[in-house]
Amino acid sequence: MNAERVGFAGAAAALIARDLRLALRRPGDTLQPLGFFLVVTALFPLALDPQLSLLRDIAPAALWVGALLSSLLALDLLFREDAQDGALEQLALCGLPLQGLLLAKIAVHWLLTGLPLVLIAPLAASALGAPYEAMPGILAALLLGTVALSLIGGIGAGLTMSLKRNGSLLALLVLPLAVPVLIFGARATALAIAGESLAAPLYLLGAITVLSATLAPWALAAAVRIGLE
Amino acid sequence: MNELTADNLQLWRGEQHVLRGICVAAAGGQCLQVTGANGAGKTTLLRALCGLVPLEHGRVCWRGRDIAEDPAAFHSELAYLGHDNGLKADLTAAENLRYAAALRRRVRPQDIAAALARTGVAEATGQLLRRLSAGQRRRVALARLALAGGSLWVLDEPGSNLDERGQGLLAELIEGHLSAGGVAVVATHRMLDLPAAKLQSLTLQ
Numbered sequence: 001m002n003a004e005r006v007g008f009a010g011a012a013a014a015l016i017a018r019d020l021r022l023a024l025r026r027p028g029d030t031l032q033p034l035g036f037f038l039v040v041t042a043l044f045p046l047a048l049d050p051q052l053s054l055l056r057d058i059a060p061a062a063l064w065v066g067a068l069l070s071s072l073l074a075l076d077l078l079f080r081e082d083a084q085d086g087a088l089e090q091l092a093l094c095g096l097p098l099q100g101l102l103l104a105k106i107a108v109h110w111l112l113t114g115l116p117l118v119l120i121a122p123l124a125a126s127a128l129g130a131p132y133e134a135m136p137g138i139l140a141a142l143l144l145g146t147v148a149l150s151l152i153g154g155i156g157a158g159l160t161m162s163l164k165r166n167g168s169l170l171a172l173l174v175l176p177l178a179v180p181v182l183i184f185g186a187r188a189t190a191l192a193i194a195g196e197s198l199a200a201p202l203y204l205l206g207a208i209t210v211l212s213a214t215l216a217p218w219a220l221a222a223a224v225r226i227g228l229e
Numbered sequence: 230m231n232e233l234t235a236d237n238l239q240l241w242r243g244e245q246h247v248l249r250g251i252c253v254a255a256a257g258g259q260c261l262q263v264t265g266a267n268g269a270g271k272t273t274l275l276r277a278l279c280g281l282v283p284l285e286h287g288r289v290c291w292r293g294r295d296i297a298e299d300p301a302a303f304h305s306e307l308a309y310l311g312h313d314n315g316l317k318a319d320l321t322a323a324e325n326l327r328y329a330a331a332l333r334r335r336v337r338p339q340d341i342a343a344a345l346a347r348t349g350v351a352e353a354t355g356q357l358l359r360r361l362s363a364g365q366r367r368r369v370a371l372a373r374l375a376l377a378g379g380s381l382w383v384l385d386e387p388g389s390n391l392d393e394r395g396q397g398l399l400a401e402l403i404e405g406h407l408s409a410g411g412v413a414v415v416a417t418h419r420m421l422d423l424p425a426a427k428l429q430s431l432t433l434q
Contacts, residue, residue: 006334014331018320025319086313093279094332095305229282 011096012104019108029077030112037070037117041124052129059128060189064182066124067117067142071149072171074113078105078154079161083227088161092228099217102224106154106216114146130193137192141205145185148209151216152177158223180208231257231380231412232292238277239286240270247273251287253414255429257380260403260413262421265433271416272312274433275385278414279309291381305333308379310387314370318359322350322369325358329373336376344372348398363390368398375402382406382413397422 023030044062045055082088092098121142122135130138156174160166188201235253239246247270255261263271276282278289280296280303289296296303316325323341330336345351348368353361358369367390374382382403388396400422403413407427415421421428 006331010335011332014328018317018324018328021324022317022319081317084313085317086311086315087317089281089309089311089313090315090329090332092281093304093307093309095301095303095307096332097301 008096008100011094012101015091015101015104016108019105020112023108023112030074030116033070033074033113034116034120036073037066038120038124040066040069042127045127045129055129056193059125059130059193060186062128063121063125063138063142063189064145064186067121067146067185068149068175068178068182070117071113071146071153072174074109075153075157075170075174076167077113078109078157079224079227080157080166083161088224089228092225098221098224102154102158102220103213103217106150106220109154110147110150114150118142118146131195133195134189134192137198137202138189141185141188141192141198141202144202144205144209145181148181148205148212149178151209151212151220152181155216155219155223158220158227161224161227181205184208230292231410233261233278233289233381233412233414234293235278235287235289237287238274238284238289240273240277240282240284242273248277248284249434251431251433253278253289253431255412255414257410257412258407258427259429260407260415260421260423260427261429261431263414263416263431263433264418269433271433272385275309275383275414275416276311279307279383280304306380308374308377308382310370310374310382310384312385312389314366314373316358316366316369316373319357321355321357322353322361322372323355325369326373326376330376333377333379340376341372344376345369347375348372348402349394364392364395367391368395371399371402380411382411382415384413384415384417386417387415388417388419 041062044058048054079088091101118139121138125138153174156170160170163169184201184205188198188205191198233253233255235251238248238251240248251274253261263274265271273282277284280300291303322345326341326344342354345354348371350365350368353365358366388399391399404423406413
């Protein structure tokens with residue numbers, strides 16, 4: 001019996017392949033938060049005076065609030081369906097470390113919702129008047145920030161997955177925890193647009209990301225177990 | 230020796246005392262049938278036996294060892310079928326089984342085909358689950374159970390949505406599992422068609 005047991009790596013790979021396949025079968029689910037991000041950030045230049053300096057001033061806030069809200073929208077996809085159809089129970093009962101399996105799930109979630117957001121961010125940023133030279137900095141900050149947001153948000157999604165109307169509760173749980181990401185991310189973006197060194201906020205953002213990647217798996221597993229009770 | 234025992238299980242849900250000193254003992258080759266009215270706590274008991282619901286009092290032992298000591302080892306031998314099938318509507322039957330099996334053991338594609346054929350849904354192999362009827366989906370879930378290779382089966386209303394032949398097939402699957410020395414705990418309203426010697430009954434009030 002033991003000889004034919006699979007290892008953790010094989011199980012995690014199967015989980016990742018399954019989630020990717022499911023996302024490909026329903027691309028609308030993952031594209032929605034992305035469209036939301038684009039529309040929200042595009043509304044600012046339309047609503048404001050078309051002055052470049054004004055747009056550049058609000059660009060960091062618009063980008064990061066947009067990214068935060070879009071990630072919140074995407075979180076609904078993370079556990080909801082798995083909790084409803086019993087797939088999450090099976091995952092919790094498979095005898096492999098739940099922390100690692102959930103981390104794999106978050107990784108796929110980021111790949112499907114976080115990474116595309118980072119990739120289209122230059123479009124939104126240029127609509128907000130960010131200069132071409134600022135793009136690498138903006139991308140780096142969003143890259144780190146979206147990873148942290150997926151991890152932190154996953155804990156909230158795990159805790160609220162069994163509730164019927166969980167949208168606003170999820171926002172109340174996750175948004176306060178995401179404030180540090182917002183502050184340092186927006187600061188790094190502002191510095192990048194101003195053409196100054198963004199090393200300091202970027203390091204802090206990196207520290208938050210590493211910290212959440214280290215601690216979130218355990219919090220995630222605990223949250224999901226509570227959600228399954 | 231496979232053996233599931235539980236003693237004096239107590240659980241409250243808010244004001245409600247759901248499990249009141251439940252004791253369970255089922256050895257290899259035995260099926261424990263849990264009956265009781267709707268809301269009597271059958272599902273809660275089954276979930277507690279799986280370690281999904283923390284108990285307020287009492288303990289569950291598998292082969293004489295408290296399952297809380299090493300949940301991973303216990304879960305690797307457990308196959309659970311709840312109210313929900315634990316299958317994805319947007320995957321085909323074969324893809325669902327391949328994934329479910331990959332979490333537990335190495336299986337070959339022909340094992341998956343054989344499991345689906347055995348539960349009578351061979352024609353559904355390449356079909357998306359959302360296109361199947363509720364009974365066919367339950368049969369796919371039974372195929373998952375058979376593939377999991379666990380020595381303890383915990384089944385919550387496994388016969389729901391199954392037709393007459395499906396009920397017979399279910400009894401056949403459980404009997405095969407018991408003959409191989411496995412233990413089964415089954416919550417059901419409908420008496421299982423198993424030899425009396427292999428069957429124990431627990432009625433929840």
